[in-house]
Amino acid sequence: MERPASVIKELVENSLDAGAASVDVEVVQGGVKRMRVRDDGLGISRDDLALALSRHATSKVASLEDLEGIRSMGFRGEALPSIASVSRLLLTSREHGADEAWSLDGDAGEPAPAAHPQGTTVDVQDLFYNTPARRKFLKTEKTEFR
Numbered sequence: 001m002e003r004p005a006s007v008i009k010e011l012v013e014n015s016l017d018a019g020a021a022s023v024d025v026e027v028v029q030g031g032v033k034r035m036r037v038r039d040d041g042l043g044i045s046r047d048d049l050a051l052a053l054s055r056h057a058t059s060k061v062a063s064l065e066d067l068e069g070i071r072s073m074g075f076r077g078e079a080l081p082s083i084a085s086v087s088r089l090l091l092t093s094r095e096h097g098a099d100e101a102w103s104l105d106g107d108a109g110e111p112a113p114a115a116h117p118q119g120t121t122v123d124v125q126d127l128f129y130n131t132p133a134r135r136k137f138l139k140t141e142k143t144e145f146r
Contacts, residue, residue, distance in 0.1 A: 001082050001083055001086055001127075003031075003138060003139075003144060004027070004030060004031025004032060004035060004127060004138075004144050004145075005031070005144070007031065007035055007083055007087075007124060007127065008025060008027070008031065008035055008037065010079035010083065011025075011035070011037040011079070011083075011122050011124075012025065012037060013079075014079060014080070014120075014122075015037060015039035015041055015120070017041075018039060018041025018042045018043070018119075018120065019041045019042050020039035020040050020041035020119065021040055022039065022040045023037065023038070023039045024036075024037070024038045024039075025037050026038075027145060029141050030138075030140070030141035030142065030143070030144030030145040031127060031144055031145065032126075032127050032128075032135070032138060032141065032144060033125065033126065033127075034123070034124065034125045034126075035123075035124045035127070036121060036122070036123045036124070037121070037122050038119065038120070038121040039119045039120055039121075040117070040118060040119040041119050041120060042095065042096050042119075043093045043094050043095035043096055043098065043101075043118055043119055043120055044091070044093040044095060044120055045093075045095045045098070046095075046102040046111050049091055049093065049102055049104040049111045050104060050108070050111070052080050052091060053080055053081055053084050053089075053091065053104065053106060053108075054081060055078065055081045080122070083106075083122075083124055084106035084107075086127060086128050086129075086130065086131055086134065087106070087124045087125060087126055087127045087128070087129065088106065088107075088124075088125040088126050088129065089105075089106030089122065089123065089124050089125075090103060090104075090105055090106065090121075090122075090123040090125075091103065091104045091106065091120070091121075091122055091123075092104075092114050092116050092120065092121045092123070093116065093119070093120040093121070094114075094116045094117060094118050094119065094120075095118075096118055098118075100113055100114075101113070101114045101115065101116035101117075102114055103116070
């Protein structure tokens with residue numbers, strides 16, 4: 001992840017891959033302070049929330065044959081773990097047909113019950129808070145917002 005725009009791009013692509021008909025994007029202070037992407041896609045099950053934040057883990061490739069016919073925008077399992085490693089990330093999701101939603105802090109731990117409609121919300125705060133050298137190279141808030 002190089003800038004807020006690259007984070008938004010990855011999150012919106014994940015939403016589209018999940019079959020979302022609606023994707024809402026919220027940006028605060030050019031994305032450096034906060035970015036939130038909420039969709040109405042298929043959602044992520046409680047058991048898969050931690051997997052979604054694990055490096056090189058993806059639900060988009062189930063067999064070797066799937067690699068020959070990739071039709072999704074993201075399939076390497078790198079976006080969410082990379083974003084979580086340079087920000088404070090909260091992943092909240094309710095799988096299609098599920099009775100309840102679950103939330104997982106990017107710093108690991110166990111999923112906790114949450115109030116959320118069907119779909120997924122990725123809330124990214126304080127981008128590059130733990131990598132000051134990366135934060136130093138960001139442009140002004142207005143430029144990053146563009």
